[in-house]
Amino acid sequence: METSRYLLSILVDNEPGVLSRIAGLFSGRGFNIDSLSVATTDEPDVSRITMATTCDAQIIEQIKKQLHKLINVITVNDLTEKKYVERQLALVKVHAKPEKRAEILRIVDIFRCRVVDVGHSHYTIEISGDSGKHQAFLSLLKPMGIIEIASTGAIALAREMGK
Amino acid sequence: MKLTGAQILIKMIKAQGVDTIFGYPGGATIDIHDEIVRHNDLRHILVRHEQGAVHAADAYSRAHKTTGVALVTSGPGATNTVTGIASAHADSIPMVVFCGQVPTGLIGNDAFQEVDIVGITRPCTKHNYLVKDPEKLAATIQEAFYIARSGRPGPVLVDLPKDIIQAEIDFQMPEEPKLRSYKPNYTPNKKQIAKVVEMIKDARRPVIFAGGGVILSRASEEITRLATMARIPVTTSLMGLGAFPGTDPLWLGMLGMHGTFRANMSIGHCDLIIAVGVRFDDRVTGNIAKFAPHAAIIQIDIDPTSIHKNIPVQCPIVGDCKTTLEHILFLMEKQDPKDLAVDRQPWLDQIDQWKQTTPLKYDQKADIIKPQFVVEKLWEITKGEAIITTEVGQNQMWAAQYYHFDRPNHFITSGGLGVMGFGLPAAIGAKAACPDKLVVDVAGDGSIQMNIQELMTAVENCLDVKIVILNNRYLGMVRQWQEFFYNKAYACTNMESAPDFVKLADAYGATGFRCTEPACVEDTLRKGLATPGTVIMDFVVEREESVYPMVPAGGALTEMLLV
Ligand SMILES: Cc1ncc(C[n+]2csc(CCOP(=O)(O)OP(=O)(O)O)c2C)c(N)n1
Numbered sequence: 064m065e066t067s068r069y070l071l072s073i074l075v076d077n078e079p080g081v082l083s084r085i086a087g088l089f090s091g092r093g094f095n096i097d098s099l100s101v102a103t104t105d106e107p108d109v110s111r112i113t114m115a116t117t118c119d120a121q122i123i124e125q126i127k128k129q130l131h132k133l134i135n136v137i138t139v140n141d142l143t144e145k146k147y148v149e150r151q152l153a154l155v156k157v158h159a160k161p162e163k164r165a166e167i168l169r170i171v172d173i174f175r176c177r178v179v180d181v182g183h184s185h186y187t188i189e190i191s192g193d194s195g196k197h198q199a200f201l202s203l204l205k206p207m208g209i210i211e212i213a214s215t216g217a218i219a220l221a222r223e224m225g226k
Numbered sequence: 227m228k229l230t231g232a233q234i235l236i237k238m239i240k241a242q243g244v245d246t247i248f249g250y251p252g253g254a255t256i257d258i259h260d261e262i263v264r265h266n267d268l269r270h271i272l273v274r275h276e277q278g279a280v281h282a283a284d285a286y287s288r289a290h291k292t293t294g295v296a297l298v299t300s301g302p303g304a305t306n307t308v309t310g311i312a313s314a315h316a317d318s319i320p321m322v323v324f325c326g327q328v329p330t331g332l333i334g335n336d337a338f339q340e341v342d343i344v345g346i347t348r349p350c351t352k353h354n355y356l357v358k359d360p361e362k363l364a365a366t367i368q369e370a371f372y373i374a375r376s377g378r379p380g381p382v383l384v385d386l387p388k389d390i391i392q393a394e395i396d397f398q399m400p401e402e403p404k405l406r407s408y409k410p411n412y413t414p415n416k417k418q419i420a421k422v423v424e425m426i427k428d429a430r431r432p433v434i435f436a437g438g439g440v441i442l443s444r445a446s447e448e449i450t451r452l453a454t455m456a457r458i459p460v461t462t463s464l465m466g467l468g469a470f471p472g473t474d475p476l477w478l479g480m481l482g483m484h485g486t487f488r489a490n491m492s493i494g495h496c497d498l499i500i501a502v503g504v505r506f507d508d509r510v511t512g513n514i515a516k517f518a519p520h521a522a523i524i525q526i527d528i529d530p531t532s533i534h535k536n537i538p539v540q541c542p543i544v545g546d547c548k549t550t551l552e553h554i555l556f557l558m559e560k561q562d563p564k565d566l567a568v569d570r571q572p573w574l575d576q577i578d579q580w581k582q583t584t585p586l587k588y589d590q591k592a593d594i595i596k597p598q599f600v601v602e603k604l605w606e607i608t609k610g611e612a613i614i615t616t617e618v619g620q621n622q623m624w625a626a627q628y629y630h631f632d633r634p635n636h637f638i639t640s641g642g643l644g645v646m647g648f649g650l651p652a653a654i655g656a657k658a659a660c661p662d663k664l665v666v667d668v669a670g671d672g673s674i675q676m677n678i679q680e681l682m683t684a685v686e687n688c689l690d691v692k693i694v695i696l697n698n699r700y701l702g703m704v705r706q707w708q709e710f711f712y713n714k715a716y717a718c719t720n721m722e723s724a725p726d727f728v729k730l731a732d733a734y735g736a737t738g739f740r741c742t743e744p745a746c747v748e749d750t751l752r753k754g755l756a757t758p759g760t761v762i763m764d765f766v767v768e769r770e771e772s773v774y775p776m777v778p779a780g781g782a783l784t785e786m787l788l789v
């Protein structure tokens with residue numbers, strides 16, 4: 064079966080062990096997690112988990128149902144079926160030789176990123192956007208020599224319809 | 227009112243209608259055990275190994291229909307429960323396991339007899355808790371019982387640190403649990419119900435396939451009415467045995483790897499399967515790609531994850547089996563009966579022909595006892611009224627095939643996990659739940675040795691169970707696979723070195739009988755069943771008998787090895 068990327072937004076009880084229940088569900092059943100991001104919401108006893116996974120249509124059905132079956136999971140929202148905004152934050156440390164600096168800054172400008180740390184021979188750049196933007200950005204920076212990357216998982220919210 | 231944690235625990239357990247706890251003490255549970263013995267209306271059965279406590283609680287749930295409870299100490303006491311919990315999880319049996327734990331201040335310090343039992347049992351419980359605040363103890367216990375028995379039932383574990391148990395707090399009976407993240411759906415979708423009735427009317431060769439879910443939701447009566455009303459033959463999974471009378475003409479026998487010829491053939495040729503409370507385990511489907519090639523499938527289950535998991539279905543219905551069947555029956559009763567069983571006779575004739583040509587069979591000769599014969603005689607003598615527990619292996623399959631279960635909750639087996647050593651503690655749990663019932667463990671010579679220590683529990687507590695050992699001096703089911711698929715290389719399955727089970731019974735204060743001749747089988751059974759107290763009947767049977775039919779793993783259901 065054909066696989067594609069799914070983005071799930073999951074509200075859970077903010078309790079110890081909940082993340083382990085979810086991680087255990089995925090490892091125990093051989094499901095894959097591409098990225099994961101967890102933080103509390105405006106309600107202190109509720110956390111939102113945003114999870115990206117790549118699988119086929121039958122597996123994503125099972126994943127959603129199995130997640131829902133966990134006692135601490137309140138809602139499972141499949142954003143893939145909806146319109147949503149997605150963001151992911153990354154810090155990218157790249158070699159910045161004098162002759163390359165202008166080009167790097169031009170790329171930074173085009174992608175509306177920011178240079179957040181400058182050294183004698185490197186820049187650290189902050190980028191925020193969906194995963195497509197990240198990929199495009201990294202492919203342009205790659206020839207300059209990427210030293211290291213730290214990236215969050217995707218976070219996302221459904222768009223409000225109507226009005 | 228100030229109560230200790232231990233007092234609260236006992237109060238909350240009793241409030242659930244539980245009258246028996248299966249347990250084993252240790253440093254972390256002394257306070258609880260100290261409290262238990264002060265309650266005349268709560269019996270503590272001291273098992274001889276914690277695994278026994280959990281299997282007994284499992285069977286108590288199944289036979290008694292209230293939630294079984296096990297109570298063990300921290301560390302090794304807790305880890306000894308894992309197999310029993312995993313078995314109950316696989317079979318969706320409601321149960322609450324309480325474990326002692328080191329005091330909260332020591333948790334995480336690798337204290338003496340500390341294990342992270344909540345972490346260990348996360349994947350094999352329906353849910354579990356570590357109680358860290360004495361104020362939450364009562365509500366947590368109540369929630370544990372509620373989760374264990376609602377929706378798709380399952381085992382719940384509650385880990386109780388010693389300081390929580392010793393704490394003194396103001397007790398108030400908690401409100402009924404209300405969880406925003408857990409709301410099982412019992413009521414089926416109306417539109418789907420209408421579709422079911424249409425599908426039944428359109429079907430010419432329908433089959434009902436019932437599973438453990440029917441037993442759990444107590445829907446046997448509804449299954450029987452549905453079958454009778456539309457003349458639909460019925461098969462069940464191992465866990466579903468007893469959901470439909472095993473002596474009814476519409477009964478097909480069990481389905482699957484050791485299912486009857488006619489049940490497996492019916493699935494291969496039917497045009498509609500009404501699957502109720504089943505999860506399409508691989509032991510029942512055989513090769514998935516070749517399962518029921520001509521059939522549309524209706525699947526009714528309380529657990530949405532059971533639907534579309536292994537098999538695509540045309541009409542999924544999420545709902546309680548009993549409630550859903552009631553809705554279906556209500557609509558069916560309004561139909562013209564003629565429309566419900568159109569052209570059924572050719573289908574029933576076909577099934578009858580399969581039954582006549584290829585029945586379950588064995589050949590009882592004069593010299594050596596056939597294990598099937600023992601089970602069939604047991605069925606005759608007990609008029610099918612005993613509660614049968616089993617061990618695992620050939621003994622389990624022969625019990626399933628030859629004790630023609632007519633009623634639910636009378637067949638208690640470790641179905642999903644297949645735990646050797648289940649049958650004896652399970653028999654003890656069933657007997658504790660139903661003291662007026664005859665309880666028989668149909669056992670293998672290998673399995674019975676896995677929890678043999680529980681003989682003492684049975685004898686001490688006058689929980690008279692009868693153990694029928696089908697003694698083939700082999701790990702028979704494994705030997706059978708070696709015979710069929712490994713060139714008869716019987717590696718590590720010979721069990722000729724075995725205790726003398728008659729003397730062993732005697733050593734424990736039970737009674738033992740041995741039977742080596744076919745002519746004595748009936749006599750031994752009658753004598754053994756009539757002897758008061760716990761009894762072992764050791765039937766020395768044909769060593770290399772195999773269970774037939776057999777669908778080799780990965781084969782299509784209709785491609786059976788036959789005698
Ligand atoms: C705890 C456990 N260990 C191993 C097995 C694998 N196993 C399944 S059936 C079987 C043989 C059981 O032998 P016995 O109890 O003598 O029953 P028989 O098949 O001979 O009737 C074994 C070893 C198991 N199911 N459970």
Ligand SMILES: [Mg+2]
Pocket residue numbers: 670671672696697698699700701702
């Ligand atoms: Mg054996």
